[in-house]
Amino acid sequence: MKKVRIFDTTLRDGEQTPGVSLTPNDKLEIAKKLDELRVDVIEAGSAITSKGEREAIKLITKEGLDAEICSFVRALPVDIDAALECDVDSVHLVVPTSPIHMKYKLRKTEDEVLESALKAVEYAKDHGLIVELSAEDATRSDINFLIKLFNEGEKVGADRVCVCDTVGVLTPQKSQELFKKITENVNLPVSVHCHNDFGMATANTCSAILGGAIQCHVTVNGIGERAGNASLEEVVTALKVLYGYKTNVRMEKLYDVSRVVSRLMKIPVPPNKAIVGDNAFAHEAGIHVDGLIKNTETYEPIKPEMVGNRRRIILGKHSGRKALKYKLDLMGIKVNEEQLNQIYNKIKELGDLGKYISDADLLAIIREVLGKD
Ligand code: KIV
Ligand code: ZN
Numbered sequence: 245m246k247k248v249r250i251f252d253t254t255l256r257d258g259e260q261t262p263g264v265s266l267t268p269n270d271k272l273e274i275a276k277k278l279d280e281l282r283v284d285v286i287e288a289g290s291a292i293t294s295k296g297e298r299e300a301i302k303l304i305t306k307e308g309l310d311a312e313i314c315s316f317v318r319a320l321p322v323d324i325d326a327a328l329e330c331d332v333d334s335v336h337l338v339v340p341t342s343p344i345h346m347k348y349k350l351r352k353t354e355d356e357v358l359e360s361a362l363k364a365v366e367y368a369k370d371h372g373l374i375v376e377l378s379a380e381d382a383t384r385s386d387i388n389f390l391i392k393l394f395n396e397g398e399k400v401g402a403d404r405v406c407v408c409d410t411v412g413v414l415t416p417q418k419s420q421e422l423f424k425k426i427t428e429n430v431n432l433p434v435s436v437h438c439h440n441d442f443g444m445a446t447a448n449t450c451s452a453i454l455g456g457a458i459q460c461h462v463t464v465n466g467i468g469e470r471a472g473n474a475s476l477e478e479v480v481t482a483l484k485v486l487y488g489y490k491t492n493v494r495m496e497k498l499y500d501v502s503r504v505v506s507r508l509m510k511i512p513v514p515p516n517k518a519i520v521g522d523n524a525f526a527h528e529a530g531i532h533v534d535g536l537i538k539n540t541e542t543y544e545p546i547k548p549e550m551v552g553n554r555r556r557i558i559l560g561k562h563s564g565r566k567a568l569k570y571k572l573d574l575m576g577i578k579v580n581e582e583q584l585n586q587i588y589n590k591i592k593e594l595g596d597l598g599k600y601i602s603d604a605d606l607l608a609i610i611r612e613v614l615g616k617d
């Protein structure tokens with residue numbers, strides 16, 4: 245089984261989610277959770293951003309976590325100095341490579357971008373840092389320029405390179421082809437960084453791995469700029485279950501970490517979010533629950549416990565008697581046939597009125613029915 249490295253950018257790209265801002269202590273709490281999860285790299289932030297950001301990164305580096313602690317930097321000595329002040333292990337050194345970014349954002353030519361990138365890599369290496377050299381908007385860039393940048397980067401000491409799908413325009417097929425071509429022409433380990441503008445980030449990330457990338461950038465709950473980044477829980481689980489790759493991630497902690505990040509970032513997890521959503525293993529339809537009672541694999545691709553989630557039986561107008569009985573058994577509530585029918589009828593009535601029957605509603609119905617006897 246091949247191993248994929250997980251580079252978590254929840255605390256950098258994830259924190260760029262509109263409206264999100266974390267305190268240094270929030271960032272430390274998340275970093276500790278990510279370390280427990282056993283991600284390989286934690287991009288803790290961008291040291292140049294502010295005093296508070298440096299305070300947060302310093303708290304994290306002082307904690308002595310197992311993960312490599314990284315700061316995002318531009319190709320500028322001042323950014324690298326700020327990262328050094330925070331005592332990080334590595335820098336994620338990013339240069340824009342697409343014509344549109346170079347022309348309008350940087351107002352620089354390819355040669356100028358190349359020169360500044362190489363100087364910055366040399367500067368970071370001279371100061372003992374691990375360097376991941378990243379091409380921003382790489383998927384709208386000239387591939388020959390990317391290959392040149394990465395190979396020149398290797399000559400001045402870069403340790404890894406990264407291809408960013410900054411505005412999420414890859415497709416799984418294009419992703420596999422692109423990463424095959426890059427990994428065939430570059431000796432350094434290649435990383436993938438996908439955004440979710442078309443809802444393709446997880447698929448594109450997995451395809452990049454198939455194409456030869458060995459590390460992927462992800463965020464918890466897929467948070468990030470605009471539609472977000474590739475989601476850690478989806479990528480890790482899909483890589484393992486659908487593609488047969490290994491990661492160091494302790495998958496049974498995924499749900500817990502998702503909720504910690506959701507609480508601190510104040511962004512709810514959508515109920516239908518794959519893997520960690522509360523509906524990811526929820527069942528309502530009678531036929532589904534009936535199948536599930538016989539064998540959970542009928543309607544679940546994996547066991548919820550594998551990712552720290554749990555099975556939920558939802559009662560509503562689609563539920564059957566067997567589902568109700570199954571749920572009451574799970575709740576340890578014993579009823580006779582007549583009581584079961586009464587509870588069942590009440591659930592159907594409420595369901596027809598468009599009501600969602602929560603566990604509290606169910607308990608109230610049970611009390612009413614059992615109280616009558
Ligand atoms: O999406 C992106 O291109 C990024 C880079 C700045 C690394 O987050
Ligand atoms: Zn990004």
